[in-house]
Amino acid sequence: MDQERQVSRKLPRPLEIIQRLEKAIPEPETALHHKTPFQLLVATILSAQCTDARVNRVTPSLFQRYSTPDDFSKAGLADLEAVIRSTGFYKNKAKNIVGCARAVVYRFKGQVPGTMEALLTLPGVGRKTANVVLGSVFGKPALVVDTHVRRVANRLKLTQSNHPDQIEIDLGRLLPKEKWTSGAHRILLHGRHVCTARNPHCLACPLFNLCPAEAEKKRAAGRGAL
Ligand code: SF4
Structure with a gap:
């Protein structure tokens, strides 16, 4: 009887919503293609005001040209801008990506940091980008709000x-x-x-x-x- 009562008890609405979405989307697709934490950071910066599909069309050639934080830290702005142009706001994004790479190389020994506080100190990284990295790379509870x-x-x-x-x-x-x-x-x-x-x-x-x-x-x- 107790068990029956437990089974029939209604879930709070937010949990019911999530439970239904879990059934409807059993295996959520990973949207942005990447091979390393830094590449995810770059792809997420590129995804601002741009679709993931378009970012995924740009990143294969981008990551072939520049792969590591060290590569990106030495990138010429004009060259980077040309590769990422189709993602929009490319001048700002190029500046942020290079700034971000330099910060990772010089302040975090080449490793993407794993805390919200540290991520927010990187150029072009707001809470949304930081949460993408925290959730996907570090497995920390992270609410991405786009x-x-x-x-x-x-x-x-x-x-x-x-x-x-x-x-x-x-x-x-x-x-x-x-x-x-x-x-x-x-x-x-x-x-x-x-x-x-x-x-x-x-x-x-x-x-x-x-x-x-x-x-x-x-x-x-x-x-x-x-
Ligand atoms: S599609 Fe959106 S607005 Fe329509 S019923 Fe579903 S959650 Fe509500």
């Missing part, structure tokens, strides 16, 4: 904020630490493929009856959107 996570978290009313730092705090409060990295990753993929910015696929959404975004759902029903 544009997809921001949109989905708002539609699901897991936050009332539009600011990534606050959304990170709100999701951190709602989810157990062991679900931070994988949970945020699944929310991101859900946003990329189902809960899209325009015309979300509500009628095919595994979170439909948990989602308070009635306006989106009505619009989707109106167009019979699958």
Whole structure:
């Protein structure tokens, strides 16, 4: 009887959301191709305002030309800019990547640091990039908040904020630490493929009856959107 009660007890909504996303996305794809922690750092810097697919088209030739932090620290800006041009904001990104490489070489003995505090001291590295590295490279609980996570978290009313730092705090409060990295990753993929910015696929959404975004759902029903 006790066991039955335990089984039928409802999960808190945020956990139910994550559980359904775990079923819908059993093996989340790794988005940015890389072979080393520093290459992931570079790819993540490049992914700002750019799709992962485009970054993945650029990084094979980029990493063939420059592979290690030492290589990147000696890169000529004009040469680097030419290779990464198609990712947009290439002048800033090139400057940040070289600055980042120099900091890693000179301040961290060539190793990407493994704490939020240290990562945030690197040029071009904000909390999103730092969380990507902490979660993927160091296996630390890390909530990556990008544009997809921001949109989905708002539609699901897991936050009332539009600011990534606050959304990170709100999701951190709602989810157990062991679900931070994988949970945020699944929310991101859900946003990329189902809960899209325009015309979300509500009628095919595994979170439909948990989602308070009635306006989106009505619009989707109106167009019979699958
Ligand atoms: S029901 Fe629609 S708005 Fe809500 S999470 Fe799903 S796709 Fe997004």
